[in-house]
């Protein structure tokens with residue numbers, strides 16, 4: 001009978017890696033090439049939330065990678081549903097992350113881009129009033145004009161699509177602003193639209209060692225013509241948690 005050596009299959013432990021070593025596993029060599037990375041955490045049985053938010057799923061290693069990924073990108077893209085559910089504040093990084101960016105020749109903070117059709121976002125929110133960099137609102141031409149005018153005072157408005165979001169137009173518009181390294185933190189509706197449009201290059205997925213059951217959302221929602229194929233970039237472990245990096249097969 002064949003024998004299998006399983007010890008050689010053990011992946012790198014996050015705790016064995018310095019921040020620089022961990023960052024190097026995610027850094028893109030050519031920043032001029034547009035790249036859209038998406039980051040999620042999920043329970044083993046596929047739940048993207050516990051009690052309506054993702055906070056109950058991520059542990060220390062997930063938080064560490066979450067922060068390091070923000071430190072590598074030009075723009076953080078988030079759907080308005082997630083901004084509201086997760087009570088996002090301004091996209092202001094902690095000083096060590098800002099220092100890490102400056103050392104790489106980047107501005108201290110990435111741009112915060114929020115995707116919304118309804119534009120039900122409060123211009124007086126700290127997201128805008130305490131923003132270290134003027135945020136971007138990505139919306140459609142059919143979005144409510146009053147809300148759009150109010151938000152134009154505190155953010156740049158990018159129109160991507162007429163009645164529905166056009167993810168290709170969104171990624172092109174961001175790249176034309178020099179924001180080539182695009183990092184999306186969800187949520188599921190936005191991710192589903194990005195997958196359907198074929199604009200996702202990479203998925204970083206933390207698999208949290210929990211069974212959540214229930215009817216929580218998965219990490220992607222919406223209809224898809226064909227399942228997308230992924231290739232595995234790396235696997236990291238932190239205790240019983242897996243941190244996976246996949247690239248979309250072209």
Ligand SMILES: NC(=O)c1ccc[n+]([C@@H]2O[C@H](COP(=O)([O-])OP(=O)(O)OC[C@H]3O[C@@H](n4cnc5c(N)ncnc54)[C@H](OP(=O)(O)O)[C@@H]3O)[C@@H](O)[C@H]2O)c1
Pocket residue numbers: 039040041042047048049052053054057078079080081082083085086115116117118119120164165185186187188189190191193217221
């Ligand atoms: N596990 C994780 O890693 C993770 C990550 C992120 C979020 N979540 C969870 O996911 C839940 C939110 O889910 P969600 O699907 O509502 O999140 P979402 O995709 O962030 O938000 C949906 C909203 O974003 C805007 N949006 C997204 N896609 C759009 C499109 N294609 N066109 C136009 N607008 C678009 C719309 O905003 P308007 O309503 O303003 O028009 C839409 O209602 C929360 O419970 C959050 O905690 C989990």
